[in-house]
Amino acid sequence: MRAFASIALLAALLAPSIAFAVTPDEMLKDPALEARARDLSRELRCMVCQNQSIDDSEAPLAKDLRLLVRERLTKGDSDKQVLDFLVARYGEFVLLKPPFERNTLLLWGLTPLALIAGMIGLIIAARRRPGSAAQPAALSESEQRRLAALVEAEAPKH
């Protein structure tokens, strides 16, 4: 047990300590610019990780990207210019929120479409059941006439 613990300790000291998502040294002096950098980082995917933004990721590539974003921002790029620059370099895969385009039509469109279709379907279903408990539908003109005729036809018998 003791031997094991000391080996473990040794290994811990020798093993390179894991990197840390955003490290203090990479942060920008200007708080406004740094805040923009953080916001942008959350929109960008770390491409070697599964579903992590570069803001969360500890991978070296994510660090490079974070530095790159900050570099562009200090050079005066707008947020959009930074994103465009990264898309040009790495493709749309880098964006965690894909743009609305031909190949993402269904991705963006399906939800509102389903909601609207659901609503229309419900309205039609509600209309198609005029006998619903809510509004016993008033008799139409022809029904009124038929009712009157029936009443009249029945009347002489009594």
Add this chain to the structure above:
Amino acid sequence: MIPELGHYALVLALALGLVQSIVPVIGARRHDVALMRLGSSTAVMQFAFVALSFLALTICYVTSDFSVASVFENSHSMMPLIYKITSVWGNHEGSMLLWVLILSLFGAMVALFGNNLPDTLKANVLAVQSWIATAFYLFILLTSNPFLRLTPAPLEGRDLNPILQDIGLAIHPPLLYLGYVGFSIAFSFAIAALIEGRIDAAWARWVRPWTLAAWMCLTVGVAMGSYWAYYELGWGGFWFWDPVENASLMPWLAGTALLHSAVVMEKRNALKIWTLLLAILTFSLSLVGTFLVRSGVLTSVHTFASDPARGVFILAILVLFIGGGLSLFAWRAPMLKQGGLFAPISREGALVFNNLFLTTACLTVFVGTLYPLALEAFTGEKISVGAPFFNLTFAPLFIPLMFAVPFGPLLAWKRGDILGVAQRLMAAMGAGLVAIAAGFAIAGATSVLAPFGIGLAFFVMAGALTDLVERTGLFRMPIETVRQRARGLPRSTWGTAVAHFGIAMTLLGIVCQTWASERIVALSPKQSVELSGYDFSFDGMVQHAGPNYSELAAKFTVREGGVAIGMMEPSKRSFASRNTTTTEAALMSRGASQLYLSLGDTNPDGSIAIRIYHKPMVLLIWLGAVVMMLGGALSLSDRRLRIGAPKPAAKQAAANLQPAE
């Protein structure tokens, strides 16, 4: 010997499963009571054999029998006993065995407690349950045998993935599986109803307790997973929209919808076909969840299986049950009788609204999770769909849904008066408006939307209380009458109010994270840093040795207004057996808020990078889920849902005590 016993017990369970898949169905067709009743005995026996098999595997883990491949891969002799046990399901093979254990447990429970079910329905339900079980027994035995032996046996195991060596993970998968698998009962009932071609309000009464129980477990399971990710992954986030998280969120959304539509069916005999469809979809999504996680189709932090043969097998199970279930639905559902008419503005209407938004929200998550896979498969293009997408599409659906929550329980069945309800909710709306004003007053204009979120949460909480206040006659009647009425109120009414209060708490917790503050700094010993009125001074580093890891911890003294309020010790653990390091964040709760400290790199000059968060009201996110579960438990304890239907006389007495609904 023990692994072989476990393996053999599983084979026997498979044999019983095959019998139970066929015989009761024949019995139901021929109205042969003996054949039908066979299903009940085999269901209990199945559970006994799977439990035996699970026990055998647990013994292998506890005794560190490294001749078993799965134990060798995922355990270590130095591990504390609790993690030896939890590593039984901390790997692919064992977790599938847990899956079938819970599946057979539910089957046995239907067999034992379903005495008031009609014989044919019970026989069909047990048969369908057994189809699912048989498919998964085959899956385990053919592709993921947990009892595989190694010769020669290794001396030491490879240890459980350190990130999984955590108490949160001890309870997370079993709860999640209880939820996933619990929905299989709703599925089996739906398929049995379609086979029989008959469905009525009684069906909903039988299905609802099972769905409710499954939903409760899933609610806490999802929350547990979220809390685990919060403190273990060291990023301080509580929901990452990771595909694996989404896999558990989808059945939750569909299950919540199912719970609400089953109420309509039970009370008003309406929405029958829709409820059937939801029952099928909810379990289908549970299967999709299992597929996504188990097949390794999405590799993420949670995934520990990545063998294509398994993926194809689970996909086949998926296609068989979802495709089969939906085809049967398409074929038989039009033959079922519709019933129960209602006006659009009514309790039923409100529940339909709930269902529309919940299923659409579920669709959003489904599309967002699977779209990148589908796009890549069909066109080869790679895109990413992450948190920014889900936040943008999910929130607009949940806001109107939450706004409608207080209205639902106050509306009358059949035909409601929305203006009257709005009037009765005046006080609740007032509470919401005050909360919005308070939000702006306290936080200023840092975020325009967040105060409205706070207002919405308070509106829903106050709305849930309004329902109770009205029904008990609080503030209007003498206290003795109020007490009597409160006692006479159906437990399900209490349950509804409590659960709605819970979801509002969760919402409040989430919205408050807008004001979370963060600091990332490098500190040398004796230096200190301030955040949100708290002062953190770094006292130095200490070393600890754990049973199977070594730990490097940083000691911090936390002060508020110059007064020390406690110590925090974030650490890093190094696991030699896997050569990995985990970050253990230090948490300190201040009411419902938390201080969160996590460690980064040590610099050559002796300073250390740290990340400090102040997370206001963050605990509400998970407490809300616990409250939701309590609401479910209250509702489950309702005499009307209790197993063994109430006798007419008792029902009459209860009805007299209840105020009009």
